[in-house]
Amino acid sequence: MEKHAENWDYLIVGQGIAGTLLAYFMLKSGLRICVIDKPHRAASSLKAAGIINPITGRRYAKSWLIETLIPFAKKTYKALEHDLGILIWNERNLLRALPTVQDENEWLRRSAFPDFAPWFAKEADLSGFEKILNPVRAWGETVGSAQVNFPALIAAFRDKLRQENALREEEFRFDRLKWRDEFPVYDGRKVKGVIFCEGARAVANPYFNYLPFVPTKGEYLEVKIPESNFPKMVKNGVTIVPMGEGSYWVGATSRFEYDDDLPTARQKEWLLSKLRKALAIPFEVIKHDAAIRPTVFGTRPFLGRHPEHAGLYIFNGLGTKGASLAPFFARHFTAHLLDDAPLMKEVDIARFADKYTGSTPPAR
Ligand SMILES: Cc1cc2nc3c(=O)[nH]c(=O)nc-3n(C[C@H](O)[C@H](O)[C@H](O)COP(=O)(O)OP(=O)(O)OC[C@H]3O[C@@H](n4cnc5c(N)ncnc54)[C@H](O)[C@@H]3O)c2cc1C
Structure with a gap:
């Protein structure tokens, strides 16, 4: 087995802006992770403008939680600029x-x-x-609006993961996911959790496709x-x-x-x-x-644990606002994993528990 495979507890599936920010906060918290990502032509982070706009829509509404999200996003992207030695955060009226x-x-x-x-x-x-x-x-x-350079951030963070042997550049295979003592086992390795950050491809995830994605x-x-x-x-x-x-x-x-x-x-x-x-x-x-x-019914992100399979998680549903939502909710989710801190009700997928009728994992 490769060197990195000896050394991780959580597997993150997908390295768009969601997987990147989650990996960043999990690593900062001392968690041992491996990211598995195969670039997909329609993945949205590499095509997005990265705009953070506090006032949106035809009625000029204030974006949800914006007073919290923008300062936190700025602090996070600035810290990443410092760590990675690149320019990410551009304040632009x-x-x-x-x-x-x-x-x-x-x-x-x-x-x-x-x-x-x-x-x-x-x-x-x-x-x-x-x-x-x-x-x-x-x-x-x-x-107070800004523009975040997603492609530069994702590429630089990918290099860092590569250097730390924490990246597998391949497709996640659902037929390789098994269970042992209530824990997921991927490719024969038991882990504490698999966290899906697949963007719009989540509609094909047999465990989470009950969630109301509207890509x-x-x-x-x-x-x-x-x-x-x-x-x-x-x-x-x-x-x-x-x-x-x-x-x-x-x-x-x-x-x-x-x-x-x-x-x-x-x-x-x-x-x-x-x-x-x-x-x-x-x-x-x-x-x-x-x-x-990865737009969703109700426009609030999808965070949390699978209703039936312990050790399966999702961090998705960033919709049209990945630039502002990803930093705050990646840290929020990390605190949940690390300290069992409760998830905000508005983002916890427990709100869709009544829609879950069972998963149909692929046959071997
Ligand atoms: C045209 C356009 C403009 C946009 N402009 C803005 C904007 O200005 N501001 C803003 O905040 N948001 C914008 N968005 C929305 C923004 O792109 C999203 O909110 C955000 O990028 C979603 O990130 P993600 O990481 O959830 O998904 P993605 O970026 O789709 O990343 C998912 C990753 O997971 C990988 N993956 C999926 N399944 C697997 C698998 N089975 N195995 C291995 N890898 C897998 C994919 O290949 C990809 O790399 C825009 C979107 C579009 C399409």
């Missing part, structure tokens, strides 16, 4: 188009609430954008905008996110119904039409791609 009177009124109404006000700039500052953006009736500006397909573009170099994010039909060196991420579509996980000409055209409407200057498309988000 977000300019938001307010095309109708109703939009503007709603924005102003929200910005007057004392608990919303800290996230709203007094006035949108469009200096530097005069020649770049097409005119819109009015603009708002969010402060959504998202398509996006990467573009070059040669005549510009702006630091803020812009939301007008699509969201435009600076990625450095003149590149911008532009997205995203969101569809519950889809035939496959591949990019489509139709959604590309939709993205292009929105981008042409937003930008007053030419751009060049570098890439068009798609991924599947």
Whole structure:
């Protein structure tokens, strides 16, 4: 058996943003882990813009728990920047188009609430954008928002796991999972727990597919905008996110119904039409791609222990907000594993216990 296999108690399945942050906190807590991950073309972390936006949706609602999530995310990503020697955390205001009177009124109404006000700039500052953006009736500006570089973090953390012999770059095989004395045994090795962080692929997990996953397909573009170099994010039909060196991420579509996980000409055209409407200057498309988000019924993450099989856990359901949710809930979950600290009711999968009618593990 390989060297790392001698040395772990928990197996984490999946190294997207969920598996990465969970591995980070578990290692920090002194737990012995091994991550098993086989990159999948539709895994969402490597395609996401990594935006953290405190004010979201058409009604400009405040994101759930945002006062807790953003400071904790910043602290965690900054610590990871320090440990890994890379840049992950980019504070970026977000300019938001307010095309109708109703939009503007709603924005102003929200910005007057004392608990919303800290996230709203007094006035949108469009200096530097005069020649770049097409005119819109009015603009708002969010402060305290950020953009997290998922690909850089996941790649650097993967290297660290590799160096520590804590990574198996292969598919997790359900037919290799057995039980001995109530504990899971994988590939013949008894472990304290297997924690599934599979993103949208969880719908094919025979132990957790009773949970109400509602995956959504998202398509996006990467573009070059040669005549510009702006630091803020812009939301007008699509969201435009600076990625450095003149590149911008532009997205995203969101569809519950889809035939496959591949990019489509139709959604590309939709993205292009929105981008042409937003930008007053030419751009060049570098890439068009798609991924599947692990979105769930009720929008709250899925954390906890399997209702029947001791030693099987899930950390998933980060939906459209992996950048802000993953750090806080990875630590929350680690405390649960380590000290049996209770999980928040809103995220504990015990809330779906009545939906569980038994698992059908694959035959050998
Ligand atoms: C177009 C798009 C834009 C987005 N933009 C944002 C954004 O701006 N901000 C934000 O916060 N969120 C955004 N999201 C959502 C974000 O991507 C997710 O919340 C988050 O990345 C989910 O991470 P995850 O680790 O749960 O899943 P994933 O990223 O899917 O990772 C799961 C990993 O597990 C591996 N895996 C699965 N099954 C197995 C197996 N059996 N064996 C081995 N490996 C396995 C997969 O290959 C993958 O590596 C966006 C999503 C999309 C699609």
